[in-house]
Amino acid sequence: xxxxxxxxxxDGRTRSDIMDMLLKNGPCSASxxxxxxxxxxxxxxxxxxxxxxxxxxxxxxxxxxxxxGRGRPAKSFVLTDKGxxxxxxxxxxxxxxxxxxxxxxxxxxxxxxFARKRIEKIVAGITPADASEESVKDTTEQIVxxxxxxxxxxxxxxxxxxxxxxxxxxPISHVASEFPELCEAEHRVIxxxxxxxxxxxxxIVDGHGICTTNIPLIPINNSxxxxxxxxxxxxxxxSGN
Numbered sequence: 001x002x003x004x005x006x007x008x009x010x011d012g013r014t015r016s017d018i019m020d021m022l023l024k025n026g027p028c029s030a031s032x033x034x035x036x037x038x039x040x041x042x043x044x045x046x047x048x049x050x051x052x053x054x055x056x057x058x059x060x061x062x063x064x065x066x067x068x069g070r071g072r073p074a075k076s077f078v079l080t081d082k083g084x085x086x087x088x089x090x091x092x093x094x095x096x097x098x099x100x101x102x103x104x105x106x107x108x109x110x111x112x113x114f115a116r117k118r119i120e121k122i123v124a125g126i127t128p129a130d131a132s133e134e135s136v137k138d139t140t141e142q143i144v145x146x147x148x149x150x151x152x153x154x155x156x157x158x159x160x161x162x163x164x165x166x167x168x169x170x171p172i173s174h175v176a177s178e179f180p181e182l183c184e185a186e187h188r189v190i191x192x193x194x195x196x197x198x199x200x201x202x203x204i205v206d207g208h209g210i211c212t213t214n215i216p217l218i219p220i221n222n223s224x225x226x227x228x229x230x231x232x233x234x235x236x237x238x239s240g241n
Contacts, residue, residue: 027076056083115185167211
């Protein structure tokens, strides 16, 4: 498997080859790499400097390194975790398999409980909105900040009579395509925090380039408060409590 780095002609291919050698052979010095790749040690060091600067490789710990002749031992290099990640992973497959096993063991309710706990952890500490438009705006911004911190690249935009919560990236989109409970829990918890209905307009899972949720900016009246209690009761039912 070849590292997924952005090649710039021969230089990019050479750095990819160096990363491949470090992955398969462990700690290597510039001289070792040069001998194996048919390059000068100086040329390899230039590529290693770039890989270090990009956080893809680092100098290996000094212990256990072989010393060549007199003087200090030659520096050896290894891949960082970031460097190893360039060779791919299957976290999505692992997560989907785990959720499928959860569904088989505990049914749909178990998946819903997991989905809710996951989103509650993301928005933990956010102040629920009260009966003012300003409070709804403030809580929405807190939600956006929480999602952005969790890798959703979230933002807000103005819409007629309200706001739109926009998620330009979904770090779980592949898993959510198989388990819609993840998106459903997200919308339910957002509605509870805002004390009113929210309307999903588009999702990345459905092939759109962005997840968009419409949030009306209306005062929370008695019926809205009743709706919030209904949402909370429904969420309690979903969790099996």
